[in-house]
Amino acid sequence: MKKFLLVTNSGQKGCRWHIFQQGDEECLCKKYSAGQVDAKDSQKTVTDGELTELLWEDQSPGLGSWAETCREKTLERLTGEKQFSCSICGQPISNISGLKIHVSRTHGKPMEAAEEMAAKGGA
Numbered sequence: 346m347k348k349f350l351l352v353t354n355s356g357q358k359g360c361r362w363h364i365f366q367q368g369d370e371e372c373l374c375k376k377y378s379a380g381q382v383d384a385k386d387s388q389k390t391v392t393d394g395e396l397t398e399l400l401w402e403d404q405s406p407g408l409g410s411w412a413e414t415c416r417e418k419t420l421e422r423l424t425g426e427k428q429f430s431c432s433i434c435g436q437p438i439s440n441i442s443g444l445k446i447h448v449s450r451t452h453g454k455p456m457e458a459a460e461e462m463a464a465k466g467g468a
Contacts, residue, residue, distance in 0.1 A: 360409025
């Protein structure tokens with residue numbers, strides 16, 4: 346059973362939860378390092394099962410919201426599933442910006458149309 350450390354960083358965009366696999370020096374999105382963690386930052390240790398449940402339900406473990414890239418990368422790592430898929434070809438895609446680029450480049454849709462489709466959760 347893997348353990349994860351959930352840490353908030355209070356910044357200009359409000360409180361965001363970052364996810365560290367126990368023993369790692371960087372969070373999973375690589376935007377926050379263990380050296381930046383302040384003793385005053387909210388922290389919580391959870392198992393992989395508890396974390397998967399929190400992420401699927403999109404519930405943060407306290408005040409604030411998930412750092413979205415950390416959330417996406419962790420869900421993909423824990424479940425092996427990508428969060429989005431193209432409804433034209435079925436290709437699994439990790440994040441909404443990747444879906445927009447895929448729809449635009451692969452299927453020749455204008456970026457505005459790709460953004461509309463991505464907002465609906467699929468191409």
